[in-house]
Amino acid sequence: MTARPNKLAYGPDLAFVHDTGFGGLALAAAQELLAQLGQARQSAGTIIDLGCGSGILAEAVSAAGFSIVGFDISKAMIALARARVPRGEFHHESFLSARLPAAVAVVAIGEVFNYLFDRKNSDAQLQRVLRRVHRALVPGGILLFDIAGPGRAGPEGMRQGFTETEDWACLYKAEEDKAHKTLTRSITTFRRRNESYHREHEVHRLRLIEPRDAIAMLKTVGFRARIVRKYAQFVFPPGWCGILAKKPV
Ligand SMILES: C[S@@+](CC[C@H](N)C(=O)[O-])C[C@H]1O[C@@H](n2cnc3c(N)ncnc32)[C@H](O)[C@@H]1O
Incomplete structure (x- = not known):
């Protein structure tokens, strides 16, 4: 396999492959999110999906009665999401520049915060995004995401x-x-x-993000946050973890 770089970031073929073959994580995350919203007694409102991909989580939460606003940097992914969830609102845009409406929950599923498709992505930019997410969330609102950290490629690297x-x-x-x-x-x-x-x-x-650094950033902007080792039945392998953050009431 050659490592010839090109400009594609989830072009039509990889978007299709992700959608048809790798949707399990988004489904498990949707289940986890709906359980968390249930515990918080939230049964309606807007959910923002950063790096929404082909709309797999969007479809599940929309079926449960929530409104969805999704952002993705891949045009092909946005086209699939719009076809899958016609009631959803989907924007072809980087999560770094997305304007966020008021929401009961925000998600970024599938290592979205790690990708360097948007070359501006950095710790400082991510911290700004987390601040905007905190502002957009209602009191008691939920932020659920997962990140790749050191060790993601296994012990051999x-x-x-x-x-x-x-x-x-x-x-x-x-x-x-x-x-x-x-x-x-x-x-x-x-x-x-x-x-x-x-x-x-x-x-x-x-870019790999240490979970403890992500937790520190979240606390700085006012969240309560903890690492989660699974989304519903999906257990993260070493080097990858979920983070569940809540805006205090
Ligand atoms: C592994 S896929 C996960 C997609 C979806 N969340 C899911 O779980 O099925 C990562 C997604 O993040 C998107 N992405 C990466 N960097 C992004 C950025 N800066 N802004 C918006 N989306 C981004 C990619 O285009 C891709 O759709």
Whole structure:
């Protein structure tokens, strides 16, 4: 597999592959979020989905009676989300510049805060986003997200694998740069088009975030926050964790 970089960030083929093959995390996160909202006795209101992808979580929370406002930097993902949840409001925009309406919950599922698709992403920018999220949330509102941290590519710092179905195959390699706290994923997809397969290649760079640093940022802007080891039945492997934050009432 070559690591030839290109400008794609979840282009049409990888967006389709993510949507059809890797939606389990978003479904588990939706279940977790709905359980948390139930405990907080919230049964209506707006949920903001940062890095909403193809709208899998959006569809689940919309079916449960919430309004959804989603943002994603990938045009292909936004097109899938709009088709899946016609009642939702979806914006093709980076979470770093998104204007946030008042909300009962905000989510960022699938390492969204780690991606360097928007090259402005940094600790300082993330802290600003968290401050805006805090302002947008109602008292008692929930912020649920997950982050990749050091160790995400396993003890060797490198991991590769593949997934295949009737219609597509996806080969991936993840390499961690421990000194710079970054992770590079090279992903090649082969998607069936009639009798042939279309090959596409993407390179994703992520900055790794220490969970304790994320918790400190959240506390600085006024959240109560803790690490969670699972979303519903989905248990995070080492180097990846969820964070549940609440705006005090
Ligand atoms: C692993 S996917 C997860 C998608 C969705 N949340 C889910 O769980 O199915 C990560 C998503 O984050 C989006 N993303 C990455 N950087 C972003 C940014 N700066 N602003 C908005 N979306 C971003 C990607 O385009 C992609 O859709």
